[in-house]
Amino acid sequence: MALTIEDITFSDNSARLRVPEAFTLVVFGASGDLARRKLIPAVFALHCQGLLPEDFAVLGFARTPMSDEEFRARVRDSLDGCKGEPVSPEQWERFTSRLHYFSGQYDRAADYATLRDRLADGLPENRLFYLATPPESFVPVVRGLAGADLTRKGAAGAPWARVIVEKPFGRDLAGAQALNGEILSAFDERQVFRIDHYLGKETVQNLLVLRFANAIFEPLWNLKYVDHVQLTVAETIGVEGRGGTFDRAGILRDMVQNHLMQLLCLAAMEPPLTLSAEAIRDEKVRLLRSLRPQGPQCAASGVVRGQYAAGTIDGRSVPGYLQEPNVPADSQTETFVAFQAHIDNWRWAGVPFYLRTGKRLAKKVTEVSVHFRPVPQVLFNLPPVGPQAPNVLAIRIQPDEGISLAFQVKQPGPGLRSGTLKMDFSYAEAFGSAPPDAYQRLLLDAALGDPTLFTRNDEVEAAWRFITSILEGFESPLACRMLSYPAGSWGPPEADALLRADGARWHLREE
Numbered sequence: 001m002a003l004t005i006e007d008i009t010f011s012d013n014s015a016r017l018r019v020p021e022a023f024t025l026v027v028f029g030a031s032g033d034l035a036r037r038k039l040i041p042a043v044f045a046l047h048c049q050g051l052l053p054e055d056f057a058v059l060g061f062a063r064t065p066m067s068d069e070e071f072r073a074r075v076r077d078s079l080d081g082c083k084g085e086p087v088s089p090e091q092w093e094r095f096t097s098r099l100h101y102f103s104g105q106y107d108r109a110a111d112y113a114t115l116r117d118r119l120a121d122g123l124p125e126n127r128l129f130y131l132a133t134p135p136e137s138f139v140p141v142v143r144g145l146a147g148a149d150l151t152r153k154g155a156a157g158a159p160w161a162r163v164i165v166e167k168p169f170g171r172d173l174a175g176a177q178a179l180n181g182e183i184l185s186a187f188d189e190r191q192v193f194r195i196d197h198y199l200g201k202e203t204v205q206n207l208l209v210l211r212f213a214n215a216i217f218e219p220l221w222n223l224k225y226v227d228h229v230q231l232t233v234a235e236t237i238g239v240e241g242r243g244g245t246f247d248r249a250g251i252l253r254d255m256v257q258n259h260l261m262q263l264l265c266l267a268a269m270e271p272p273l274t275l276s277a278e279a280i281r282d283e284k285v286r287l288l289r290s291l292r293p294q295g296p297q298c299a300a301s302g303v304v305r306g307q308y309a310a311g312t313i314d315g316r317s318v319p320g321y322l323q324e325p326n327v328p329a330d331s332q333t334e335t336f337v338a339f340q341a342h343i344d345n346w347r348w349a350g351v352p353f354y355l356r357t358g359k360r361l362a363k364k365v366t367e368v369s370v371h372f373r374p375v376p377q378v379l380f381n382l383p384p385v386g387p388q389a390p391n392v393l394a395i396r397i398q399p400d401e402g403i404s405l406a407f408q409v410k411q412p413g414p415g416l417r418s419g420t421l422k423m424d425f426s427y428a429e430a431f432g433s434a435p436p437d438a439y440q441r442l443l444l445d446a447a448l449g450d451p452t453l454f455t456r457n458d459e460v461e462a463a464w465r466f467i468t469s470i471l472e473g474f475e476s477p478l479a480c481r482m483l484s485y486p487a488g489s490w491g492p493p494e495a496d497a498l499l500r501a502d503g504a505r506w507h508l509r510e511e
């Protein structure tokens, strides 16, 4: 679709919000992969764009002994550039003086007392704690902070304290409830920012705009006009050296409980009363609560689970899951899952939502596609031409972010023959650059105190309640067979059969 930036009008140009108050970002697990690849580069990018206050500081906390200088040298190695340009000596000079490091044990009370003194020694008083450790350390850190009186629970206004909690948020409903209990005994809910980096993606947020800022979609967004909806999060990568960690989780916990559930919420929830964080999250919780629990029998309740076998990705041979380092040879952990979800509410009763995610699939792509009902069996829908392809609205979340709409047009020439045409909108074409990394947006919002793009305690528990109903089926391997699929395919054939039974096909499939 030919679309230029001039054609796009903005209803709000105030997107470049700047954090007004000085603050200290305390990163637990600062020696780790997430801090190096995502967090500190995101802080640097925000600093480059002038979105952070003049007076901000980063204090890394981890067990690895390091001086401030050693920490700074590590950070320097992880930074690519600033606004597409290499980091200049002046930019680095301005940034580096804000970086500090503290070596401590996550479960040693004395280290938190020393941390408190360090924070009080000239660092900005507002504090954003980031739990970027493996999940086993979340509770010790929260207890340590509370024990040293650093959480400011019950204190309104400035100086503030907030906590960002990484995924995974528990392993099941009971685990999530226990973690919520620990966190909420140290912080108030308004101080807690549970991260799901999918919500930081522009295209995920665009689901709200697409649905509620356009008059043409919302009237059709219901059981009268929608035949079914598909959500796919497909990865080509395997476990990438995380074999042990992944094997203890599986893809249902790793991708569905958080990212796919969030996509489902935004694609299917009711219009919120306002755009406030609470109004949006209220609607998401309502949607999650209207999901019908899955039964314990996988096949009977429409759940397909699988594990990748050896295969070929991008012309390269790759090993099967059971041959990956640190994966037990008899592992029963799924790397693929597809299932049909039912939303038992007035808008969606009877409309199937097909969700699918997997590792080592044919293509890296995340997409939500809405498949509308076919036109009535008159005029163009009669033999000998047969049924017309239904309209499909596909929202590509990543990569190649954009939206496409498939509809019927008359084919040029004599007679009245129709054909399917795809109108395609690409973010990169329209806006000229790739959207910013999700962590930039999420860190900025947490520093601004805006929880809209973070999950609330009842939301995370409602998602776990539904996921736990599927996990219970997995515990019975007889009821829930582990299927195999070759790396580089779209998953086990049974996942295709899931839709075929309803007369549908996956929108993204082998061509």
Ligand SMILES: NC(=O)c1ccc[n+]([C@@H]2O[C@H](COP(=O)([O-])OP(=O)(O)OC[C@H]3O[C@@H](n4cnc5c(N)ncnc54)[C@H](OP(=O)(O)O)[C@@H]3O)[C@@H](O)[C@H]2O)c1
Residues within 6 Å of the ligand: 028, 029, 030, 031, 032, 033, 034, 035, 062, 063, 064, 106, 131, 132, 133, 134, 135, 136, 137, 166, 167, 168
């Ligand atoms: N990496 C990613 O791309 C990514 C993406 C999404 C979410 N996450 C989440 O972000 C968190 C951090 O991920 P990461 O990849 O940065 O993890 P990581 O590199 O394995 O761990 C971060 C740091 O935590 C400390 N640590 C490691 N193992 C520990 C253990 N068993 N107990 C206590 N501390 C330990 C280590 O620092 P010291 O030994 O120096 O203390 C390590 O440098 C995790 O909860 C992960 O699920 C990560």
